[in-house]
Amino acid sequence: MVHSMTGFGRSVKEKGDFHVTVEMRSVNHRFSEVSIRMPRHLFYCEDKIKKVIQRKVSRGRVEVYITITGESIVQRSLHVDWPLVDQYIEALTTMKEKYELNDDIQVQHIIGQQNVFDIQEENSENDVLVELVLESVEEATAHLVEMRKREGEQLTIDLHDRLEEMKTVTSRIETQAPHVVTAYEERIRKRISEFLSGNIDENRILTEAAVFADKADISEEVTRLKSHIQQFAETLEKSEPIGRKLDFIVQEMNREANTIGAKGNDQMIAKAVVDLKSLIEKMKEQVQNIE
Structure with a gap:
């Protein structure tokens, strides 16, 4: 059966705190090419997503857009550069003694300084989220293939x-x-x-x-x-x-x-x-x- 290389597919799924939307569109292309735009904390499962699509689509350029909302998608943690804080305090203390300043060194003198605090995002593999994403990709691909058919x-x-x-x-x-x-x-x-x-x-x-x-x-x-x-x-x-x-x-x-x-x-x-x-x-x- 003849399949066109032009099509569109969409899927929306929810599970727990996660809400996943997958949209994909395909156009004609000499070979098979899959381009995915998704949150960077999911980059580690990009190959799995491509395999789901390429099992059903053998030719054409497929553009995939994945958006995710929900709690606990990314774990954030606060990091303090304590050696840098020590240097700031040492510098302020030296400045106070050198110029005979009366003001005491306060916390606000430190927290406003650049690079003292750093909020880091830690990507942890979430099996529930990955499963939900792959299910959404599978469904969107099915809709895409049906339109191409x-x-x-x-x-x-x-x-x-x-x-x-x-x-x-x-x-x-x-x-x-x-x-x-x-x-x-x-x-x-x-x-x-x-x-x-x-x-x-x-x-x-x-x-x-x-x-x-x-x-x-x-x-x-x-x-x-x-x-x-x-x-x-x-x-x-x-x-x-x-x-x-x-x-x-x-x-x-x-x-x-x-x-x-x-x-x-x-x-x-x-x-x-x-x-x-x-x-x-x-x-x-x-x-x-x-x-």
Whole structure:
């Protein structure tokens, strides 16, 4: 089943004092890439979060936003730089004696000094919080995948429609191809007849027509194009990630269309090739968004 690479998922969960919100959105990308923004005290479980997502999402850029509220998320502690306090007191005492100051040294003279006090955050692994975060990521990922699946279904319908149009255009080319050599032979015959006043060398005409037929032969290109159309349709039915394979097939389709246009040497075929390339370009845009 085709999955789009565009999607959105959200999950909100609570347990105890913790409230976790996870939002994720995905866009098309050549490879798999997961970018996570979350409180730094959860950095230690980033790999676990990525593994949860990558079990379900094999291609695309996924941006994840995790917010957490609640008590006891981070343990804070007050640290006093006692050696620095000693130096401040020593300096103040020396200043008082040197300048014969009457004021006593007070606590407020110390606490306002820079770097005396430091509040440190200690990140402790909280199994309950991590479990809640992973559950939220799992749920948000499921919602993301469901949206990618729905968009993939619409892409599949559109691509099948394009394939049917390609079959019709290719059939027109295949039907017209044999008439190209006949028309060329008639033009040659007419020109030689006019130039030689009716004296026609039949062998020369047949030789010219044979050379032209060889140069303008597009039967192989048409056969390969029909094969690519069939491969594309079969690939759409696979349950594995197929975006890269479809992208390759589209490139091959475009290559055959270009060759047909260069060799066809016919106005009707040239118009059909324009229609083909327009269809292929639209399919290419859609394929760029398939996982």
